Amino acid sequence: MTDVVVECRDLTKQYGAFTAVDHLNLKVHKGEIFGLLGPNGAGKTTTILMLLGLTEPTSGDVRVLGLDPARQPLSVKARVGYLPDQVGFYDNLTARENLTYIAKLNGIRDPEMSQRITQALDQVGLSSVADRRVKTFSRGMRQRLGVAEILIKQPQLIIMDEPTLALDPEAVREFLELIRQLKASGITILLSSHLLQQVQAVCDRVGLFHKGRMVLEGTVSELAQRVLGGAYRIHVEAEGGDAVTVALRQLPDVVKVSQNGTRTYHVEARADLRAEIARKVIDVGGKLLGLSIDTPSLDEVYARYFQKGAAYATSA
Amino acid sequence: MQRARSIATARQREGSPWTGLWAVVAKEMADYLTSARMMILEALILLTAFGTVYAASQNLRAGVSNSDDFLFLRLFTTAREPLPAFVGFLGLLVPLLAIALAFDSVNGEFNQRTLSKVLAQPIYRDALLLGKFLAGLGTLAMALTAIWLLIIGMGLLQLGVPPSGEETTRLLWFLLITIFYGGIWLALAMLFSIIFRQPATAALAAIAVWLFFTVFWGIIASLLARTLQPAPTGDNQALINQIQLELMLTRISPNTLFSEVALAMLNPAVRALGIVLPIQLHNAIPGTPLPASQSILLTWPHATGLIAATIVLFAIGYILFQRQEVRA
Numbered sequence: 001m002t003d004v005v006v007e008c009r010d011l012t013k014q015y016g017a018f019t020a021v022d023h024l025n026l027k028v029h030k031g032e033i034f035g036l037l038g039p040n041g042a043g044k045t046t047t048i049l050m051l052l053g054l055t056e057p058t059s060g061d062v063r064v065l066g067l068d069p070a071r072q073p074l075s076v077k078a079r080v081g082y083l084p085d086q087v088g089f090y091d092n093l094t095a096r097e098n099l100t101y102i103a104k105l106n107g108i109r110d111p112e113m114s115q116r117i118t119q120a121l122d123q124v125g126l127s128s129v130a131d132r133r134v135k136t137f138s139r140g141m142r143q144r145l146g147v148a149e150i151l152i153k154q155p156q157l158i159i160m161d162e163p164t165l166a167l168d169p170e171a172v173r174e175f176l177e178l179i180r181q182l183k184a185s186g187i188t189i190l191l192s193s194h195l196l197q198q199v200q201a202v203c204d205r206v207g208l209f210h211k212g213r214m215v216l217e218g219t220v221s222e223l224a225q226r227v228l229g230g231a232y233r234i235h236v237e238a239e240g241g242d243a244v245t246v247a248l249r250q251l252p253d254v255v256k257v258s259q260n261g262t263r264t265y266h267v268e269a270r271a272d273l274r275a276e277i278a279r280k281v282i283d284v285g286g287k288l289l290g291l292s293i294d295t296p297s298l299d300e301v302y303a304r305y306f307q308k309g310a311a312y313a314t315s316a
Numbered sequence: 317m318q319r320a321r322s323i324a325t326a327r328q329r330e331g332s333p334w335t336g337l338w339a340v341v342a343k344e345m346a347d348y349l350t351s352a353r354m355m356i357l358e359a360l361i362l363l364t365a366f367g368t369v370y371a372a373s374q375n376l377r378a379g380v381s382n383s384d385d386f387l388f389l390r391l392f393t394t395a396r397e398p399l400p401a402f403v404g405f406l407g408l409l410v411p412l413l414a415i416a417l418a419f420d421s422v423n424g425e426f427n428q429r430t431l432s433k434v435l436a437q438p439i440y441r442d443a444l445l446l447g448k449f450l451a452g453l454g455t456l457a458m459a460l461t462a463i464w465l466l467i468i469g470m471g472l473l474q475l476g477v478p479p480s481g482e483e484t485t486r487l488l489w490f491l492l493i494t495i496f497y498g499g500i501w502l503a504l505a506m507l508f509s510i511i512f513r514q515p516a517t518a519a520l521a522a523i524a525v526w527l528f529f530t531v532f533w534g535i536i537a538s539l540l541a542r543t544l545q546p547a548p549t550g551d552n553q554a555l556i557n558q559i560q561l562e563l564m565l566t567r568i569s570p571n572t573l574f575s576e577v578a579l580a581m582l583n584p585a586v587r588a589l590g591i592v593l594p595i596q597l598h599n600a601i602p603g604t605p606l607p608a609s610q611s612i613l614l615t616w617p618h619a620t621g622l623i624a625a626t627i628v629l630f631a632i633g634y635i636l637f638q639r640q641e642v643r644a
Contacts, residue, residue, distance in 0.1 A: 052436055054642050074331040074438040082436035088429025092347075104339035105437040149433070 003030050004063075005157050005188045006051060011060035013046050013212075020046040022212035023060070028190055033183050035199045036192040037298065038209030044192040045085070047209075048159055051190075052082055065156055078106060081150030085162035087142065091135035095126055095145055098134060099152055106153045113152075120148040124178065140171030147178060158182065160191040164198045176202050196298035208302065216305065224296030227305045231255070232272050233294040236265040240286025247284040251276055263289065329440070336439035340447025341454070348417060348455040357413045358459055362466070364405045369467050371396040373474035385605065388479040389486060389582045391471050402467070403578045407571060408530075410494060413459070414501035415522045417452045420515035421506050422637065427515070432642045445637050449506060449630055456498045464491050482584075485608040490581040493615065496622045497574040501526065503629035510636050529569040537565035556591065563590050573622055577615045584611060 006028040013021040021043040028034045036044045049055040050062055053069030053076055062069055069076045089098050096117060103113045121127045124144040129137070137145065143163065150158055163179075164172045179202050183189060193199045199206075200220055208216040208223070216223050224231075238244055244265060248257045253270040260266060267277065274291055281288045348354055372394035376387060395401040422445070425431040434444060464487065468479060479487070504525060508518035541562035547554040566572045576589045584605030588596075606614070 049642070054432070054435055072330045073440070074335060077436055078438040080436075082433070084429065084432045084436070086429055087433055090347075090428070090430060101339065101343050102433075102437060104342075105336045105434065105439055107336070107438070146433075153437075 004028070005030050005065060006034075006190060007061075007063040008047070008051075009061040011047070011050060011062055012058050013043075013050060013055065014058045019212050021050070021057075024212070024214055026207060026214060026217075028188060030188055031183070031186060032204040033179065033189045033191070033202055035203035035206040036190065036209060037194065037196055037199065037206050037302070038192075039194050042194075042209035043212040044209055045161055046212075048082070048161055048190075048192060051159060052077060052080060078153065079156050081153060081155035081158040083143075083146045083150055083158070083160040083163055085165055087146035087149075089134040089137075089142065089145065092133060094131045094133055095121065095137070095148075096130045098145065099149060102149045103152050108152065116152045116154070117148075120151040123151060123181075124148045138171075140167055140174065143167060143171070143175060144178065147182075155187065157188045157190065160189065162193055162195075163191055164193060164195055172198055196302055200298045206298065208305065210306070216301075220298055220301075221296065223298070223301050227301045228296055231296075232269045234267040234269060234272075234274060234277060235290070235292045235294070236267060236277055236281065236288070237263055237290035238265065238281045238286045238288050239263055240281065240284060243284050244281055244286045247280050247286075248277060251280060331440075333440045333442035334446070335443060336437065337443040337447050337450075340439075340444055341451045344421075344448050344451030345454055348451060349458075353416050354455070354459075357409070357416055361405075361409050361413065361459070361463060364409065365402060365463050365467055366470070368395075368399050368402040368405060369470050370474070371399055372401065373471065376475065385480070386483055386584055387475050387477060388468065388471050388483045389584070391467060391475075392487075392490075393578075393582045403575075403582065406494060407574055407578075410456075410460075410498045411501040411526050414452070414456060414498040415505040415519065415526065417455060418448075418502045418505035419509055419519040419522055421448045421452070422509040423513050423515050423518060424509070426513065435642055441638055442634070445506075445634055449503065452502045452506070453495070453499055456502065457495045460491060460494055460498070482608050486581050486584070486611065489608075489612055489615070490578065493574065493577045493581070493619055493622060496619070496626055497570060499626035500570045500622060500629065503626050503633065507629055507633035507636070510633050510640065529571050533569045533571075534566055537568075538562050540565055556593075559591055567621070570622060570625060573618045577618045580611050580615050584608075586611075587614075589614060 004027055006026065008024050008026040011021055011024040011026075012019065024043075024047060026047075036047065038044055046055065050057050051064055051069060053073035056070050064076050065079055067076050067079075090101070093101070099117045099120065100113065103117060108116060118127070121130050124147050126141060126144055126148060129141070134142065134145065160179075164175060167175060176198070179189060179191070183202075191199060191203070203220070205217065205219055206223065207214045216227065218226070236244075236248070239262075241262075242259075245257050245259050248254060248265065248267055251269075251273060253273060254267060255270060256266075256268040258266050267273065272293065274293060278288055278291060369391050372391050375394050375396050376390055392403050393401045395404070422431075425434065435441060468487070472478065501522065505518065505522040508521045509515065512518040512521065541558050545554065545558040545561045547558045567576075580586050580589060585603050587600070587606055587610075
């Protein structure tokens with residue numbers, strides 16, 4: 001098997017006149033965490049359903065683990081774990097009974113089954129509540145039980161749809177930690193989200209969706225480079241008045257300098273100029289009190305991208 | 317359409333559509349058998365069974381001559397005021413039980429958000445839907461068989477005679493028909509649970525259909541027969557045609573089919589369903605019982621009709637379910 005786990009070529013899905021996914025090209029490599037990001041209705045869920053063979057593409061080609069989900073859905077679904085957004089459970093059954101049903105649907109039999117179930121419950125930290133009814137579970141616990149359901153089939157690829165939606169910050173942190181553990185055990189993960197900040201931390205690469213097209217793809221810093229024009233935002237705290245502003249403006253690669261209050265300056269630059277700024281401030285006789293740089297956030301990339309709008313559509 | 321057809325011919329699905337079927341059946345059946353609504357309905361049926369059968373056996377012990385060959389059949393059909401006979405209750409309770417089993421079978425999964433998860437397992441939709449249906453039918457069959465056995469047990473205690481082979485054959489055939497009579501309502505409720513997103517809407521729709529056939533269809537059928545096949549006074553042939561048309565129309569209703577089967581199977585003296593002309597009774601000895609095999613033959617079309625209707629309703633639901641989008 002090749003290194004490519006998921007591959008889409010010119011994948012298109014139309015619902016009547018509405019195009020949900022428009023000539024999507026996507027490659028996800030083995031062992032990475034790939035984030036499908038974009039607002040609601042951008043085509044993320046439709047893409048996921050096509051990857052699982054739950055919806056047939058209108059045109060284009062999909063390969064998941066080298067298989068065609070439309071033609072070999074059983075093989076694909078046996079190897080791929082899917083966590084839908086706000087995953088549901090049979091509330092009157094216990095956690096263990098829910099897992100048992102999923103295991104049986106996957107054709108896993110005892111004694112293998114009970115062993116895998118115990119293991120999965122351990123891994124997501126739900127062993128102590130295994131025999132409690134799911135209706136008593138909190139959202140965070142349900143989400144982890146959802147992961148346990150995936151783990152019992154020992155998948156090669158996990159697809160999660162909005163996994164952190166409606167979780168409280170602590171639960172999100174725990175959940176992202178769980179995702180990192182899964183990656184460490186060699187599983188490829190594809191997750192979709194519109195909560196950019198949360199998934200930024202775990203994704204190796206991301207693809208930004210907009211109106212059924214993937215408009216940007218790459219690592220977070222690559223995207224920042226491209227969309228923010230290599231913008232680095234540096235905060236300088238210094239004493240020295242206007243002389244500092246003038247001096248900073250003379251530095252190469254500086255785009256904009258603005259003074260905020262008497263001692264705070266914001267510098268927008270095309271490179272990380274912290275060292276140069278420090279030297280310059282001291283050279284013009286200022287007192288350097290503090291220096292910090294904003295790490296580019298996906299939120300910013302996204303907001304900026306859509307401010308600029310269609311200009312990027314051709315470059316993407 | 318064109319596209320769907322070309323895909324269907326060009327691509328062969330891998331594996332059996334029944335993969336995972338028994339896992340679904342086992343889980344659904346366990347759900348049904350432990351659910352509160354099933355217990356309530358079973359208690360209700362048991363109560364009516366005990367009440368009516370006890371009343372019937374008291375009646376039988378008191379009045380009927382010992383020469384009656386079909387005491388066990390009388391347990392089902394003897395009524396004592398103010399209670400109607402057990403078969404009368406069955407006609408009402410079996411649809412109710414079947415509708416209660418299935419009205420939220422598909423939309424319930426959808427609303428619980430378990431549907432997309434289950435379909436993401438290596439099974440086809442076929443297995444899920446058929447599994448749910450078989451589990452419902454199995455539950456129905458189990459409940460009805462248990463009630464049959466209980467009634468026969470009570471009969472043994474109360475009457476002190478064992479049922480004859482003839483009676484057993486008749487009761488078994490009647491049990492089978494009753495199960496498929498329930499199957500129709502099960503398939504109908506399941507169909508509505510696929511069409512409607514809200515379980516309450518699906519339940520109401522199924523009950524509306526049931527009420528329509530129970531209360532209104534008889535009236536409508538006779539009105540239709542009178543308008544379509546008017547019978548002027550004195551024209552006997554036209555009158556016969558009219559009655560036969562009406563009979564045909566009422567037989568569209570599963571309730572009619574079921575009550576006719578009940579009549580023929582539990583009352584061996586019944587030799588024809590529908591109108592009998594005096595000339596056809598020539599040389600017949602009135603009141604003599606038919607052998608069980610002849611009664612089965614008499615109700616064979618009814619059985620075929622009930623089973624066919626069950627399959628057709630299930631097939632419609634199946635097609636709709638296959639075409640449904642799983643996304644919420």
